Amino acid sequence: MNIPKRIFLMFIFHFxxxxxxxxxxxxxxxxxxxxTLDDAVKMALNSSEDLxxxxxxxxxxxxxxxxxxxxxxxxxxxxxxxxxNLQYPTGIxxxxxxxxxxxxxSQKIFTFGRMKKNIxxxxxxxxxxxxxxxxxxxxxxxxxxxxxxxxxxxxxxxxIHYESLERARxxxxxxxxxxxxxxxxxxxxxxxxxxxxxxxxxxxxxxASLNTIIHTFIILLGFxxxxxxxxxxxxxDIFKGEYKPLDHRKLIEKLLSCHPSLKKxxxxxxxxxxxxxxxxxxYYPDISAFSSYNRTGYDADFIPDSKTLxxxxxxxxxxxFDTGARKENINQAKIFKNNTELSLEKKRKKLILxxxxxxxxxxxxxKTLKANEKAISLALASFxxxxxxxxxxxxxxxxxxxxxxxxxxxxxxxxITLVNLEINLAEIENLSGxxxx
Numbered sequence: 001m002n003i004p005k006r007i008f009l010m011f012i013f014h015f016x017x018x019x020x021x022x023x024x025x026x027x028x029x030x031x032x033x034x035x036t037l038d039d040a041v042k043m044a045l046n047s048s049e050d051l052x053x054x055x056x057x058x059x060x061x062x063x064x065x066x067x068x069x070x071x072x073x074x075x076x077x078x079x080x081x082x083x084x085n086l087q088y089p090t091g092i093x094x095x096x097x098x099x100x101x102x103x104x105x106s107q108k109i110f111t112f113g114r115m116k117k118n119i120x121x122x123x124x125x126x127x128x129x130x131x132x133x134x135x136x137x138x139x140x141x142x143x144x145x146x147x148x149x150x151x152x153x154x155x156x157x158x159x160i161h162y163e164s165l166e167r168a169r170x171x172x173x174x175x176x177x178x179x180x181x182x183x184x185x186x187x188x189x190x191x192x193x194x195x196x197x198x199x200x201x202x203x204x205x206x207x208a209s210l211n212t213i214i215h216t217f218i219i220l221l222g223f224x225x226x227x228x229x230x231x232x233x234x235x236x237d238i239f240k241g242e243y244k245p246l247d248h249r250k251l252i253e254k255l256l257s258c259h260p261s262l263k264k265x266x267x268x269x270x271x272x273x274x275x276x277x278x279x280x281x282x283y284y285p286d287i288s289a290f291s292s293y294n295r296t297g298y299d300a301d302f303i304p305d306s307k308t309l310x311x312x313x314x315x316x317x318x319x320x321f322d323t324g325a326r327k328e329n330i331n332q333a334k335i336f337k338n339n340t341e342l343s344l345e346k347k348r349k350k351l352i353l354x355x356x357x358x359x360x361x362x363x364x365x366x367k368t369l370k371a372n373e374k375a376i377s378l379a380l381a382s383f384x385x386x387x388x389x390x391x392x393x394x395x396x397x398x399x400x401x402x403x404x405x406x407x408x409x410x411x412x413x414x415x416i417t418l419v420n421l422e423i424n425l426a427e428i429e430n431l432s433g434x435x436x437x
Contacts, residue, residue, distance in 0.1 A: 002381035033228075036235045037148050040221060044144040047222025051140060054133040061122075061129035068122035070114050074107040095298040102294040109314075112284040117274050124271045128264045130149065137261035138430050145426040149419045151234050154213050156415040164408040165199040167383075169399050171195060174390055191397045239418055243366045248359040251432040255275045255355055258433040263350070265344040272337035279330045285318035355431045362424040365417055372414035379407040 035043075045051060083098045108115065172192040179189070214229045256262065290313055297306035319326075386403035389395040 032233050033231055034233050034235055034355060035221075037238055040148055040217075040234075041141050043145050043221040044140050045137060047220075048136070048140050051133065051136050054129070054136050058126070058129040058133055061126040065119070065122040065126045068115075068119045071108070071118065074105055076103070076105050078103050095304065096300045097304045098296075098298045099304050100294070100296050101306075102292060104290065104292040105288040106288055106315075108286065108404070110287040112281045114278055114281050115279040121271050121274050121278070124267045124274070128267050128271075131260040131264040131267070135264075137435075138260065142426050142430040144220060146423055147213070147220055148234060148238070149426075150213050150424050151210070151217055152236070152238060153415055153419040154206065154210035155234075156410055158210050160411045160415070161199065161202040161206050162409055163411075165196065165203055165402065167404050167407075168192075168196045168199050168249065168401070171387075171390070171397065171404065174387065174400075175397060178391070178393065188397045191401070193241045195397070195401045233292045239422065243362075243369065243421055245366060246359050246428065248356055249279060251355055251359060251428060252352055254432040255351055259351060259431065261347055263343065265340060265347055265358065268340045269337060269344060272333060272340050276330060276333045276337065278325060279333055282319070282326050285316055288315045288317075289313070290315055351431060355428065358424050358427045358431065359402070362421060365421045365424065368423065369414070369417045372410065372417050375410045376407070376414055379403075379410045383407045 020222075079100070079102050081098075081100045085094055085098070173193050175188055189308055211229055214232060215226055218224075218226065218228055218232065290311075292309075292311045294309040296309065297304035299305050342404040383403045383406075386395055387401050390400045391396075
């Protein structure tokens with residue numbers, strides 16, 4: 001066989017083998033569900049039981065608002081009765097049949113603002129239930145991002161530890177090459193084997209940690225089939241190309257103006273003031289109009305003759321003495337309002353502190369990331385130089401192993417910094433509300 005033909009056949013063989021490997025890899029990846037961060041957030045929001053309960057509470061609050069508004073409308077009721085008297089003593093004036101039919105209508109005319117206050121309080125309660133739902137959405141988004149980044153970190157740590165294991169095996173190969181020339185001792189061989197064995201627990205622990213985090217992630221997305229753990233993966237393209245420092249002052253302004261918990265507490269303070277005002281108006285009367293229409297009859301016939309009675313009037317209700325209950329209710333409402341104002345101030349300080357810390361940590365992590373990248377570059381160069389010096393017999397197995405472990409440690413530190421950057425950014429977005437604007 002001539003040389004050009006042999007080269008051509010080898011090329012065809014390698015092409016077919018490469019194609020078969022690619023086909024196998026494609027089939028393997030076909031069974032893996034890649035979930036992007038946006039998809040994970042949507043799935044978590046759709047599957048959250050807490051959000052569904054918050055939505056139900058919002059509907060209940062809206063129903064209470066409608067009930068409060070209906071107090072302004074007239075109240076109409078009716079009654080009807082028909083009776084057949086089977087046996088009764090003679091001489092008592094009863095008839096065989098009796099019938100009674102009536103309509104009554106009542107309408108509140110003036111309540112000195114109590115109805116309006118009830119409607120205002122119900123409206124604010126409805127708004128607070130919407131804010132509760134918004135707050136849960138923010139927390140769900142943050143927790144989903146947190147879990148997503150933790151999966152990425154666990155994957156990377158597992159990969160880095162596995163790469164470290166492979167480099168330890170390479171070191172062993174280098175030692176074997178030295179042994180062939182008679183420059184390696186028994187101690188060096190044992191040390192190299194020990195370095196390989198010492199890395200296996202780290203690889204296994206990282207894999208176990210990854211499985212645990214994926215299980216938690218699956219539950220968060222609404223699944224309860226843990227067999228999906230081997231079929232679910234995340235997108236690796238989740239980090240920004242460039243991280244820029246943030247101005248905490250602008251973010252604090254956003255926090256104070258739009259954070260749901262602060263809005264809710266402000267509404268709660270306002271509702272407490274409305275309740276104090278409403279309780280004070282209980283010292284004033286209720287004035288309402290009423291009318292009624294009745295037809296009543298007694299006879300020996302199946303349908304007795306009826307007489308009509310119609311009435312129209314005004315009702316005036318006023319509690320004269322209640323043993324001091326109204327006064328105590330007002331005092332309790334004032335205490336509740338004061339506590340709500342204190343809760344608002346406490347929450348405001350806590351949120352500002354959390355945002356300040358998150359922004360400060362984020363800005364410092366940007367600097368740390370640059371230092372991590374430089375440290376990895378130097379550690380990689382140092383490790384390669386150590387390998388060359390080890391081949392030449394100028395370094396021991398211990399020195400080579402130390403150089404490799406240092407490289408591994410710097411790689412892990414960089415991934416931790418990246419994930420911490422994204423987690424801090426997610427917390428900043430959660431606190432400032434930027435993700436909702």
